[in-house]
Amino acid sequence: MTALPAHWLDKDRRRLRVRESAIGDRIYELLTAVCALVVPALVVAIAVAVFAAAWPAFAKLGLSIVTSSDWDVAGGHFGAAPALFGTLVSSAVALVIATPLAIGVAIFLSEFSPAWLRQPVGFLVDLLAAIPSVVYGLWGIFVLIPLLREHVMPFLRDTLHLGSTPFFRGPAYGPSMLAAGVILAIMALPYISAVSREVLMAVPRSQREAALALGATRWEMIRDAVIPYARSGIIGGIMLGLGRALGETMAVTMVIGNRPEISASLLAPGYTMASLIANEFSEATNDLHLSALMAVGAILFIVTLIVNAVARWLVWSVGRSRAK
Amino acid sequence: MRTARSRHLVSGAMIGLTYLAAVLATLPLLLILAHLLAKGASSLSFAFFTHMPKPVGEPGGGMANAIVGTLVLIGIASAIGLPIGIGAGLYLAEKKSSPFASSVRFLSDVLNGLPSIVIGISAWEFLVRPVGHFSALAGGVALGSMMIPLVTRTTEEMLLVVPTSLREAALALGYPRWRTSLSVVLRTALAGIVTGALVAVARIAGETAPLLFTAFGNQFWSTSVREPIAALPLQIFTYAISAYDEWHRQAWAGALVLISIVLVISLAARFATRSRFGAPVD
Numbered sequence: 211m212t213a214l215p216a217h218w219l220d221k222d223r224r225r226l227r228v229r230e231s232a233i234g235d236r237i238y239e240l241l242t243a244v245c246a247l248v249v250p251a252l253v254v255a256i257a258v259a260v261f262a263a264a265w266p267a268f269a270k271l272g273l274s275i276v277t278s279s280d281w282d283v284a285g286g287h288f289g290a291a292p293a294l295f296g297t298l299v300s301s302a303v304a305l306v307i308a309t310p311l312a313i314g315v316a317i318f319l320s321e322f323s324p325a326w327l328r329q330p331v332g333f334l335v336d337l338l339a340a341i342p343s344v345v346y347g348l349w350g351i352f353v354l355i356p357l358l359r360e361h362v363m364p365f366l367r368d369t370l371h372l373g374s375t376p377f378f379r380g381p382a383y384g385p386s387m388l389a390a391g392v393i394l395a396i397m398a399l400p401y402i403s404a405v406s407r408e409v410l411m412a413v414p415r416s417q418r419e420a421a422l423a424l425g426a427t428r429w430e431m432i433r434d435a436v437i438p439y440a441r442s443g444i445i446g447g448i449m450l451g452l453g454r455a456l457g458e459t460m461a462v463t464m465v466i467g468n469r470p471e472i473s474a475s476l477l478a479p480g481y482t483m484a485s486l487i488a489n490e491f492s493e494a495t496n497d498l499h500l501s502a503l504m505a506v507g508a509i510l511f512i513v514t515l516i517v518n519a520v521a522r523w524l525v526w527s528v529g530r531s532r533a534k
Numbered sequence: 535m536r537t538a539r540s541r542h543l544v545s546g547a548m549i550g551l552t553y554l555a556a557v558l559a560t561l562p563l564l565l566i567l568a569h570l571l572a573k574g575a576s577s578l579s580f581a582f583f584t585h586m587p588k589p590v591g592e593p594g595g596g597m598a599n600a601i602v603g604t605l606v607l608i609g610i611a612s613a614i615g616l617p618i619g620i621g622a623g624l625y626l627a628e629k630k631s632s633p634f635a636s637s638v639r640f641l642s643d644v645l646n647g648l649p650s651i652v653i654g655i656s657a658w659e660f661l662v663r664p665v666g667h668f669s670a671l672a673g674g675v676a677l678g679s680m681m682i683p684l685v686t687r688t689t690e691e692m693l694l695v696v697p698t699s700l701r702e703a704a705l706a707l708g709y710p711r712w713r714t715s716l717s718v719v720l721r722t723a724l725a726g727i728v729t730g731a732l733v734a735v736a737r738i739a740g741e742t743a744p745l746l747f748t749a750f751g752n753q754f755w756s757t758s759v760r761e762p763i764a765a766l767p768l769q770i771f772t773y774a775i776s777a778y779d780e781w782h783r784q785a786w787a788g789a790l791v792l793i794s795i796v797l798v799i800s801l802a803a804r805f806a807t808r809s810r811f812g813a814p815v816d
Contacts, residue, residue: 342740
């Protein structure tokens with residue numbers, strides 16, 4: 211059905227409009243606008259609360275809050291460098307593990323899956339996003355960590371001789387950067403694969419047919435005709451997964467070991483910004499300690515904001531080029 | 535020059551790898567569910583739902599207070615998140631391209647992407663610090679603010695699917711704009727909006743980080759919104775990181791109950807509309 215020209219409607223409405231409906235419209239519009247206004251108000255309120263509370267720490271400690279490794283509550287030193295390091299490294303490990311898997315699943319689902327498998331596999335992968343992070347943490351403590359300690363870590367270090375590199379050196383404790391990375395990988399996977407699947411599905415059929423008609427094999431079609439088309443959307447999906455991993459709190463706190471030291475080895479325990487807040491906030495002893503934790507929250511706020519904004523922009527730019 | 539044969543071999547191998555990726559990606563979920571069932575079911579009993587937690591060393595006990603606490607928190611969060619989210623969604627669907635609508639859309643993505651622990655500390659700043667004690671209300675508000683962007687975006691998406699002709703027909707019949715929106719457009723999209731709401735509830739039901747410094751947890755029975763309240767995720771966290779086998783068993787049982795709540799809500803969402811479910815809302 212074609213849409214009526216807008217001015218017809220307006221004229222009709224003007225004729226039919228009765229006083230009370232005009233008032234009703236006013237009230238309705240006002241109410242929904244107020245609801246819409248809550249969203250920006252919340253973002254501003256959160257930003258103001260966190261940054262205002264963090265200000266004393268920024269003013270007193272300056273840059274040392276991100277450059278110093280000395281976190282000594284009694285002595286008034288608050289250097290969160292190990293936590294910043296841990297947040298970045300655990301998220302990087304997560305992406306290294308999750309990205310190939312997520313893109314693999316997305317390609318499987320959009321290109322190769324038999325029709326009867328598509329729904330259930332997609333459903334199971336999506337379901338990963340519905341599992342509460344505390345359940346991931348519980349599973350991490352009692353299943354993943356023993357598995358890593360007994361089998362995976364010795365295998366990586368000794369059997370593959372990766373122990374000769376600094377990244378897999380030292381004793382296998384169990385709670386470690388590696389454990390956090392693996393848990394985060396599982397948690398980020400559904401986000402990356404959902405976005406990748408959507409952008410892959412949006413690649414026009416003609417793109418695939420043209421590649422096949424030129425004699426490409428099915429893999430060459432994916433590599434040369436489909437993925438380049440969907441690239442920025444997939445990168446956007448990866449960034450979304452990164453945003454999730456950076457801010458994840460509970461599961462990481464439960465498996466990373468919470469030791470504020472910078473170590474190159476993934477087998478060693480570490481710390482993240484989110485777990486630092488989770489562990490110390492309710493026991494903050496003095497105002498500066500509290501403010502320093504708020505400052506860590508503020509840094510986390512900014513980092514995730516930037517990552518998410520870039521992700522949205524990338525996904526959005528794919529949508530726009532598709533619409534053209 | 536690579537032969538056709540080798541190119542086809544490579545192609546077959548790569549396709550095989552995507553099958554492998556699909557297996558590996560579904561494996562963690564199946565493992566987690568299997569462990570939850572194996573370890574949780576054996577510790578689960580009727581008493582778990584009706585009894586209070588016991589002190590360390592005493593066997594038995596349950597999480598009655600935490601289960602009720604979680605329901606109270608979900609209730610408060612939904613009372614805040616659903617009306618505001620749906621209202622904002624209605625607004626966005628109607629003012630598609632105004633600059634204010636675009637910025638609301640962007641900021642709701644920002645809010646959705648914020649780490650939940652950051653939402654927790656700001657709820658603490660506003661609702662706990664001034665009154666000097668933790669409360670269920672603060673926890674509910676923190677969870678509610680996480681629901682708002684989820685509900686807003688799904689509501690808007692569902693409303694945009696409603697054909698314009700339907701809206702025009704209602705307007706042409708002399709319906710005022712607000713009645714057209716509420717009783718024609720909103721009603722048509724209702725199933726999808728219910729799905730979005732359920733997905734949002736499922737998402738926040740298992741949240742722990744925003745509750746650490748707001749609802750805080752409570753060893754005793756409390757349903758007051760002004761007092762600290764127990765919550766299933768908090769209780770699981772406390773028990774999981776403790777050193778007692780009995781508490782570990784309780785944690786598994788609690789996790790099984792929590793995941794059952796989340797999955798039941800998620801499945802309900804899937805049946806409300808048969809489109810997408812639990813998927814990361816973007």
